[in-house]
Amino acid sequence: MIAELAHYCLILALCLALIQGTLPLLGAARLQARWMALARPLACGQFLFVSLAFAGLIVCLVNNDFSLLYVASNSNSRLPVYYRIAASWGGHEGSLLLWTEMLGLWSCAVALLSWQLPERTVARVLGVMGLISVGFLCFMLFTSNPFERLLSPPLDGRDLNPLLQDIGMIIHPPLLYMGYVGFSVAFAFAIAALIGGQLDAAWARWSRPWTLVAWLFLTLGILVGSFWAYYELGWGGWWFWDAVENASFMPWLVGTALLHSLAVTEKRGSFKNWTVLLAIICFSLSLLGTFLVRSGVLTSVHAFATDPRRGLYILLFLAVVVGGSLTLYAWRAPSVGLGGRFALWSRETTLLLNNVLLLSAAATVLLGTLYPLFLDALNLGKISVGPPYFEAVFVPLMLPVLWLMGAGPYVRWKSAELAPLLRRLRWVALLCVALLVGIACYAATPMVMLGLGSAGWVLASTASHLRERLGHGTADSGWLRRLRKQPRSYWGMLLAHAGIGVFVIGVTMVKGYEHSEDRAMQVGESATVAGYTFRFTALRDIQGPNYTAAQGTFEVSDGTRVLTLLRPEKRLYTVQNMPMTEAAIDRGALRDLYVSLGELTEQGVWVVRFQHKPMVSWIWAGCLLMAAGGALAATDRRYRLKRSRLASA
Amino acid sequence: MKRFLLPLGLFVALLGFLAVGLQRDPREIPSPFIGKTAPPFKVAELMDPQRLVAPADMQNKVWLLNVWASWCSSCRQEHPVLMEFAQQNVVPIVGLDYKDVRADGINWLQQYGNPYQYSAFDADGRIGIDYGVYGVPETFVIDKHGVIRLKHVGPITPEVIAQKLIPLIKELNRA
Numbered sequence: 001m002i003a004e005l006a007h008y009c010l011i012l013a014l015c016l017a018l019i020q021g022t023l024p025l026l027g028a029a030r031l032q033a034r035w036m037a038l039a040r041p042l043a044c045g046q047f048l049f050v051s052l053a054f055a056g057l058i059v060c061l062v063n064n065d066f067s068l069l070y071v072a073s074n075s076n077s078r079l080p081v082y083y084r085i086a087a088s089w090g091g092h093e094g095s096l097l098l099w100t101e102m103l104g105l106w107s108c109a110v111a112l113l114s115w116q117l118p119e120r121t122v123a124r125v126l127g128v129m130g131l132i133s134v135g136f137l138c139f140m141l142f143t144s145n146p147f148e149r150l151l152s153p154p155l156d157g158r159d160l161n162p163l164l165q166d167i168g169m170i171i172h173p174p175l176l177y178m179g180y181v182g183f184s185v186a187f188a189f190a191i192a193a194l195i196g197g198q199l200d201a202a203w204a205r206w207s208r209p210w211t212l213v214a215w216l217f218l219t220l221g222i223l224v225g226s227f228w229a230y231y232e233l234g235w236g237g238w239w240f241w242d243a244v245e246n247a248s249f250m251p252w253l254v255g256t257a258l259l260h261s262l263a264v265t266e267k268r269g270s271f272k273n274w275t276v277l278l279a280i281i282c283f284s285l286s287l288l289g290t291f292l293v294r295s296g297v298l299t300s301v302h303a304f305a306t307d308p309r310r311g312l313y314i315l316l317f318l319a320v321v322v323g324g325s326l327t328l329y330a331w332r333a334p335s336v337g338l339g340g341r342f343a344l345w346s347r348e349t350t351l352l353l354n355n356v357l358l359l360s361a362a363a364t365v366l367l368g369t370l371y372p373l374f375l376d377a378l379n380l381g382k383i384s385v386g387p388p389y390f391e392a393v394f395v396p397l398m399l400p401v402l403w404l405m406g407a408g409p410y411v412r413w414k415s416a417e418l419a420p421l422l423r424r425l426r427w428v429a430l431l432c433v434a435l436l437v438g439i440a441c442y443a444a445t446p447m448v449m450l451g452l453g454s455a456g457w458v459l460a461s462t463a464s465h466l467r468e469r470l471g472h473g474t475a476d477s478g479w480l481r482r483l484r485k486q487p488r489s490y491w492g493m494l495l496a497h498a499g500i501g502v503f504v505i506g507v508t509m510v511k512g513y514e515h516s517e518d519r520a521m522q523v524g525e526s527a528t529v530a531g532y533t534f535r536f537t538a539l540r541d542i543q544g545p546n547y548t549a550a551q552g553t554f555e556v557s558d559g560t561r562v563l564t565l566l567r568p569e570k571r572l573y574t575v576q577n578m579p580m581t582e583a584a585i586d587r588g589a590l591r592d593l594y595v596s597l598g599e600l601t602e603q604g605v606w607v608v609r610f611q612h613k614p615m616v617s618w619i620w621a622g623c624l625l626m627a628a629g630g631a632l633a634a635t636d637r638r639y640r641l642k643r644s645r646l647a648s649a
Numbered sequence: 650m651k652r653f654l655l656p657l658g659l660f661v662a663l664l665g666f667l668a669v670g671l672q673r674d675p676r677e678i679p680s681p682f683i684g685k686t687a688p689p690f691k692v693a694e695l696m697d698p699q700r701l702v703a704p705a706d707m708q709n710k711v712w713l714l715n716v717w718a719s720w721c722s723s724c725r726q727e728h729p730v731l732m733e734f735a736q737q738n739v740v741p742i743v744g745l746d747y748k749d750v751r752a753d754g755i756n757w758l759q760q761y762g763n764p765y766q767y768s769a770f771d772a773d774g775r776i777g778i779d780y781g782v783y784g785v786p787e788t789f790v791i792d793k794h795g796v797i798r799l800k801h802v803g804p805i806t807p808e809v810i811a812q813k814l815i816p817l818i819k820e821l822n823r824a
Contacts, residue, residue, distance in 0.1 A: 277656060284660075291667070311671045319664055326657040333653045370666065377669035577722075 006056025007147040013049035014137040016042050020130030024123035036123035040111040043126050047104035054101045057088050067153035070146045076159035076575050078546040086170040087160045093146035100136045102181040124192035135317045143310050159575035168228030176221030180286040182214025187283035190276045194332045199272040204265035209634045215255045216630030222248050223623035236594050236611045241390040246369040247289030250362045254282040257358040260351050269339035284322040343415035350408040361397045402454040406461035428460045451508030458501035492633025496626045503622025509615035516611040522604050530612035533557045547571045570597040592616045682797045688779035695746050695754050695768040702769050711821045713742045714789040718749045719757040721785040727804035728761050735764035740818050744768030747777045792821045
């Protein structure tokens with residue numbers, strides 16, 4: 001009964017979405033105030049019904065209603081209740097429902113927080129979002145209905161994929177989808193502006209906070225996904241350049257470019273066409289990501305549920321949405337005009353370079369991801385493109401981005417001179433040279449020197465920029481007061497840039513100095529890896545709710561004292577008969593110690609992998625800093641002021 | 650106007666590739682062994698360790714080499730299909746018992762039936778390496794000249810037999 005009601009709610013949501021996607025847009029074209037006024041209540045209503053459907057699915061999962069195909073395929077009565085709830089986005093149909101739910105959430109947020117916008121803009125933005133929602137609701141209702149019943153229900157379900165039975169996987173998809181779908185707001189703003197022909201600074205100012213929030217969620221989503229891969233896949237890698245990871249990384253790269261381009265459009269009125277195009281590309285890549293994950297055109301560790309018929313639907317949807325918006329772009333963009341002019345040496349130029357480099361990086365990732373598909377489509381053979389390609393093309397594109405990032409904030413808008421810039425940055429440059437000389441004494445490889453040098457440059461120039469800002473000013477205002485007076489968007493920029501620096505340090509150290517050893521060990525034996533001694537003290541069998549496991553205990557010491565006990569597990573999930581490696585990690589600011597149990601070779605002899613990963617935590621810390629920067633910038637005073645002023649008026 | 654059409658043009662090209670890609674199966678990997686002579690081996694037979702078997706025994710015949718093992722659960726699923734196929738007498742099937750324990754292998758054949766002319770016993774998996782086996786079950790179609798013509802990864806189903814194996818075997822027998 002609940003499933004039928006939830007199914008009905010989805011159909012109602014589709015009806016509302018159909019109206020939301022048509023009447024407000026028509027109203028905006030014909031200046032019909034009543035039709036435009038429908039946009040907000042419809043968006044909220046649609047969100048309500050999708051949420052009810054989502055809640056219905058969760059209830060069915062919690063109640064173990066195995067007469068539902070989705071529940072029978074993705075859950076099990078022995079699955080703990082929090083994983084049963086998370087199973088609502090563990091399968092194909094459920095993850096689409098989550099996608100739609102997020103879209104509803106964003107639409108609702110736009111409807112409620114857009115008081116300062118003209119009615120026509122709101123009607124167009126929500127109309128475009130309504131159309132996207134129509135596409136996803138139809139996709140679900142016609143090809144992937146999560147509420148499909150089974151005629152003869154099984155006694156128990158097939159269980160959630162054991163890889164997904166983890167706290168990281170509970171929060172990774174919602175965060176990632178918040179980001180993916182959030183770019184639909186920037187996209188809808190861009191389309192609305194193209195329809196209305198009003199691409200101006202005000203448009204950029206409205207899109208900016210939404211883009212920032214979407215970007216910060218995407219950052220967190222990718223972070224959690226990577227963190228999960230690091231400890232759950234069991235072999236200590238944190239980024240595999242897998243097709244699905246790339247699918248989330250491309251919108252991030254373009255989204256980062258979009259953020260910077262929006263800044264130029266808001267401050268100087270330039271780059272308008274470019275910014276609109278980036279907004280379209282960014283969301284298109286989010287949709288493409290959905291296509292790649294859900295259609296099975298590429299092999300991936302993430303290809304959980306695939307079906308060519310569904311692939312065809314998303315492809316058509318992609319054609320309509322992206323093809324339609326790019327046609328609109330080709331039609332409207334020529335009349336937009338150029339905006340403020342700028343000299344060769346200016347903030348605009350540095351941001352343009354940033355955009356070009358980030359977009360090229362996204363293009364190379366796209367090329368690498370789709371290259372196997374291109375070759376196969378042209379009958380040129382089957383290949384796979386792996387990390388060597390991505391690292392070879394990605395790093396050279398990102399290094400100049402790092403160098404620009406340090407200098408960019410020092411360059412003035414419109415036109416700047418080189419001499420004062422060099423003067424302001426000379427101490428930073430000197431510091432970096434000293435740092436490089438220092439590192440070189442430790443016989444570092446060129447890549448390590450390049451990585452640490454660039455990261456040092458980013459961090460030092462960012463810190464120096466703050467010092468300069470606080471140092472200038474009149475005598476009567478102390479530096480503390482100036483510290484408080486800096487706008488949040490400035491702090492956001494500093495934090496995000498510093499986050500990149502921290503991230504690069506982490507990546508460089510892990511790539512340069514990680515150490516891994518496989519040992520065959522029996523209980524009682526010891527192994528010394530990277531200066532740490534691991535003693536295999538015990539092995540016991542444990543019984544989990546839906547798995548059995550062998551758990552080893554390793555006593556870790558640094559030669560003088562015992563540091564910690566690590567307990568890696570080798571689990572067997574009984575329903576799907578699937579073995580899983582649960583690594584044990586001793587985390588630290590300067591290094592992670594990582595132990596995982598491999599195969600049991602003969603009686604009692606285990607292959608154990610020991611890894612020493614220097615500064616891997618800095619990778620996560622860097623991402624968190626970036627996201628925090630995004631949060632600060634999105635809540636800047638100039639976005640909040642208008643709201644409160646209007647609310648009181 | 651023209652340069653603003655560029656993104657659309659690129660997208661349409663991408664769309665074309667994706668549409669073609671949808672009809673392909675990325676998991677289907679051609680074996681580098683296709684078109685090559687089947688690697689030779691000479692090992693003991695499973696049921697009768699005294700008897701040495703080799704691909705040369707099957708000269709001038711089209712035959713199937715089916716890699717199986719008693720520890721492999723997909724083989725259990727495949728087994729009845731193979732049994733039925735063997736009874737049709739379309740093609741001789743040779744087994745390769747891969748990384749198995751001899752007693753377990755014999756037990757398996759006695760319990761579930763033996764579709765094979767004989768089974769080569771590959772205890773340490775060395776023959777499997779020569780044939781590029783990376784999962785069990787796998788099946789090779791080998792022609793009269795001892796050349797591998799097809800490799801099928803995963804269990805054989807009635808559809809695979811009807812659509813892939815029988816047409817190919819008929820064609821090879823005619824040649």
